[in-house]
Amino acid sequence: MTTFDDRERAFESKFARDEEMAFRVTARRNRLVGQWAAALMKLTPEETDAYAKSVVQADFEEAGDEDVVRKLLGDLTAAGVDVDEAQVRQALTQETVEARRQLLKAE
Known part of the structure; x- marks a missing residue:
């Protein structure tokens, strides 16, 4: 019975690590895409940092990426950026790949 318990703990541990990594990738991606949008809006470095943080916060409004897309599209359109x-x-999509690459490199 111990072998099964060990396997169960291992699976639970792997699941927890995978979920944490997915959360970190999404948060990093949101920061990177916020920086991308800030560059298009020609924000200052201080404004860029604050904007990137606001994009990360926007992701907590609802499940999925729709809240982030809505925020970015609204802000870029309001700033007169043709996007x-x-x-x-x-x-x-591009920033998801970059975020995953950065996090794997950091480990």
């Missing part, structure tokens, strides 16, 4: 939803989603 559409497809470009925002493409940036999310």
Whole structure:
């Protein structure tokens, strides 16, 4: 019975690590895409940092990426940047890859 208990603990531990990594990748991705959007809006370095943090916070409004897409698209449009939803989603995809790369490199 001990072998089964050990396997169960190992699976639970792996699941917890995977979930933590997924959360960290998403948070890093949101920061990176916030920096991308801030560059398009020509924000100062201080404004860029604050904006990137606000994008990370926006992700906590609802499950999925729709809240982040909505915020980015709204802010970019309000700033007069010619961007559409497809470009925002493409940036999310690209920054997801970069976020995962950065986190794996840091480990």
